[in-house]
Structure formats: C-alpha cells, structure tokens
Amino acid sequence: xxxxxxxxxxxxxxxxxxxELDLEFDIQRHKPGDKSMRTPExxxxxxxxxxxxxxxxxxxxxxxxxxxxxxVARYGNGKFAPDASSPEFPVxxxxxxxxxxxxxxxxxxxxxxxxxLPPERRSDEHAGRxxxxxxxxxxxxxxxxxxxxxxAGDFTAADTITxxxxxxxxxxxxxxxxxxxxxxxxxxxxxxxxxxxAREL
Amino acid sequence: xxxxxxxxxxxxxxxxxxxELDLEFDIQRHKPGDKSMRTPExxxxxxxxxxxxxxxxxxxxxxxxxxxxxxVARYGNGKFAPDASSPEFPVxxxxxxxxxxxxxxxxxxxxxxxxxLPPERRSDEHAGRxxxxxxxxxxxxxxxxxxxxxxAGDFTAADTITxxxxxxxxxxxxxxxxxxxxxxxxxxxxxxxxxxxAREL
Numbered sequence: 001x002x003x004x005x006x007x008x009x010x011x012x013x014x015x016x017x018x019x020e021l022d023l024e025f026d027i028q029r030h031k032p033g034d035k036s037m038r039t040p041e042x043x044x045x046x047x048x049x050x051x052x053x054x055x056x057x058x059x060x061x062x063x064x065x066x067x068x069x070x071x072v073a074r075y076g077n078g079k080f081a082p083d084a085s086s087p088e089f090p091v092x093x094x095x096x097x098x099x100x101x102x103x104x105x106x107x108x109x110x111x112x113x114x115x116x117l118p119p120e121r122r123s124d125e126h127a128g129r130x131x132x133x134x135x136x137x138x139x140x141x142x143x144x145x146x147x148x149x150x151x152a153g154d155f156t157a158a159d160t161i162t163x164x165x166x167x168x169x170x171x172x173x174x175x176x177x178x179x180x181x182x183x184x185x186x187x188x189x190x191x192x193x194x195x196x197x198a199r200e201l
Numbered sequence: 202x203x204x205x206x207x208x209x210x211x212x213x214x215x216x217x218x219x220x221e222l223d224l225e226f227d228i229q230r231h232k233p234g235d236k237s238m239r240t241p242e243x244x245x246x247x248x249x250x251x252x253x254x255x256x257x258x259x260x261x262x263x264x265x266x267x268x269x270x271x272x273v274a275r276y277g278n279g280k281f282a283p284d285a286s287s288p289e290f291p292v293x294x295x296x297x298x299x300x301x302x303x304x305x306x307x308x309x310x311x312x313x314x315x316x317x318l319p320p321e322r323r324s325d326e327h328a329g330r331x332x333x334x335x336x337x338x339x340x341x342x343x344x345x346x347x348x349x350x351x352x353a354g355d356f357t358a359a360d361t362i363t364x365x366x367x368x369x370x371x372x373x374x375x376x377x378x379x380x381x382x383x384x385x386x387x388x389x390x391x392x393x394x395x396x397x398x399a400r401e402l
Binding site for chain 1: 249265271287290294298322326338
C-alpha cells in the first residue's frame with residue numbers, strides 16, 4: 001500500500017489507522033498545502049490536489065473517512081468498528097461522520113482566515129465566527145463522552161476521524177478547560193502508540 | 202420510524218432514501234433554520250439543533266450520511282451499497298463521503314454569505330470565494346461521471362448524499378453548462394419517484 005501523506009493533515013488519520021491495523025505501507029510525502037499536490041501528475045491521482053490518497057494495489061481512494069471505512073471493512077477482521085447488528089453501530093456511524101459534518105467546516109474556515117490567506121485579505125469577523133462555531137461543535141462531543149473512553153465502545157475508526165478533529169481543534173486554540181471529557185479524550189488518543197508513530201512521519 | 206425533517210435541508214436525503222427503501226415513517230416537520238430546532242426539547246434530541254434526526258424505535262441518529270449507512274446496513278437487503286468485496290466498494294465509499302467532505306463546506310459558506318447573514322454583515326469577497334470553491338468541487342464529479350449513470354454502479358446511498366449535494370449546487374446557481382455529466386446526473390436523480398416524493402414533503 002502507498003499512502004500519499006502530509007504531516008498535520010487529514011492524512012495523519014490514515015497513517016494512524018494503518019499503524020493500529022498493523023499494516024505495512026509506503027508513503028509519498030508532501031508538505032501541507034504544497035504545490036507538489038497541484039501538479040498534473042498529482043491531479044491525475046486526486047483531481048482536488050489533496051491528501052490523503054491511499055493506493056491499495058492499484059485501487060485508489062480519497063477522503064479520509066472513506067479510507068477509514070475501506071480499511072476497516074477489508075482489513076479490520078471485526079475490529080475497529082461495531083458489527084451492524086450491535087447497538088453501538090448507529091453510535092459509531094454518527095460519530096464517524098461528525099468530524100467532517102460538524103467540526104471540520106468551521107475549522108477549515110478558521111485556518112483559512114488565520115493562516116492560508118495573505119494578512120491583508122483576512123477578516124477578524126470571519127475568523128471569530130469560525131472559531132466560535134468550531135468550539136461549539138465540540139459541545140456535543142463533550143456531553144457524548146461523559147462516562148465513555150472512546151466514541152463508540154472500544155477504540156474504532158471513528159476515533160481516528162472525529163477524535164483527530166478534536167485534537168486539531170485543541171491545536172488551533174479551542175479552549176478545552178470547560179470541556180473535561182474532550183480534554184481527557186484527546187489525552188487518551190495522543191498516548192496511543194499508533195498515533196505517536198503517525199505524527200512522527 | 203420518526204424523521205425530524207425540514208424541506209430543502211439535508212433531511213430530504215433521508216426521506217429520499219426511506220422512500221427508495223419502501224420503509225414507512227412519520228415526520229416531525231420544521232421550517233429550515235427555524236427556532237423550533239433551538240428549543241431545549243429539540244436540543245435534547247440533537248444538541249446541534251439540526252435535521253435530519255432519525256428515531257428508529259428509540260435509536261436516535263444524526264448526520265445524514267451516517268443515517269444513510271445505517272438504513273442501508275439494517276434495511277437494504279444487499280441493495281443501495283456494493284458488497285465490501287466488490288471493486289465498486291471503495292468507489293462507493295469515496296463518493297459517499299465526497300458530499301460532506303468537499304462540496305458542502307463551500308456551499309454552506311456561500312449560503313451563509315448570501316442568505317443567512319443580515320445584508321450589512323455579508324461579504325462579496327467571501328461569497329465569491331465560496332461560490333468558486335463550490336463549483337470547483339463539482340469538477341471531480343464531472344470527470345468521474347463520464348460513462349456512469351450513478352456514482353458507484355447501480356443507484357446507491359452515495360447518490361442520495363453527494364448527488365443531493367450536486368442538486369443543491371445547481372439550486373444555488375452553480376453553472377453546469379460546462380459540466381454535461383453532472384447536469385445529466387442531476388436530471389437522472391430528479392426524475393426518481395422517491396426523490397420527487399421527498400421533495401413534496
């Protein structure tokens with residue numbers, strides 16, 4: 001398997017899950033937001049010029065949450081996702097999708113307004129609004145995580161997606177001091193050896 | 202089953218799939234963006250104050266893509282998603298996730314800047330940027346749909362999500378005249394009886 005990767009991007013989620021699954025893979029490394037992902041060659045791999053892309057023996061797949069579900073279905077051996085008959089199954093699905101559905105939109109807007117745009121085109125109003133929505137999207141995680149170690153029973157692929165989104169919120173300055181469950185959850189995730197390895201790539 | 206629903210929202214996706222699956226359901230109807238979704242009562246159902254929410258005999262689930270996967274797994278009888286061993290499976294997953302991952306972010310920003318914000322707080326620059334990104338996110342759909350009727354083989358749950366996102370782009374003014382495949386795809390979807398019924402709710 002070949003993972004098209006950039007540090008501090010959604011590709012960390014894929015590397016993390018690959019390590020959790022104990023699968024061997026090579027990486028093609030890019031810098032976050034780099035021009036090397038805008039070349040015709042890379043565009044033939046992903047027209048949107050984004051990582052992660054996973055190439056599994058010629059099968060190419062983009063979108064980190066899709067890759068997570070693909071890896072769990074093909075290589076999970078019943079681990080990392082509850083069975084479809086389990087009461088944790090709808091819980092798993094809801095929180096698997098929560099990361100992109102609720103957290104990443106405002107976070108991306110915040111990052112655009114504070115990092116990607118040239119300073120003269122940034123807007124404090126837009127940055128402030130995005131920051132507020134990003135923090136607010138964590139409130140549902142905070143109440144859900146009461147009494148839970150992971151999002152849906154044992155550690156699952158949902159934690160590599162929505163858990164990673166929570167970690168990114170913390171990195172971009174979201175104040176977790178009033179969210180002890182999210183804070184403990186992020187600490188729990190960042191102590192997992194597979195994530196530590198993925199962050200060192 | 203009870204579907205918490207609002208017209209012209211992501212809840213149409215869920216109603217559409219429920220009709221495709223021939224499942225009976227009741228709806229609790231809200232106006233899009235209405236205060237009735239900000240009440241403590243509704244917040245106890247979804248803390249984010251959003252539709253769709255599906256209540257399946259006491260099992261509550263939010264996030265339209267999660268609900269789609271839940272319905273297909275529990276009630277699809279092998280239809281509406283390729284088997285995990287099929288070569289269409291990674292294709293299905295990628296395009297199932299594409300709607301929220303790539304299209305809905307810029308579209309939401311565009312809608313906020315042109316409809317939700319009071320006129321004095323709108324920004325032409327932000328609206329223009331969001332509109333461009335929304336249109337650009339359809340380019341990968343255009344090339345993928347060459348020679349295809351649906352996103353991944355036969356009609357699947359992915360079409361109710363990413364197909365619906367394409368339809369919303371068209372509704373918000375994305376110019377499909379240079380995207381004949383997306384245009385034909387949207388026409389194909391909007392002629393499906395289950396979608397016609399969902400849009401009439």
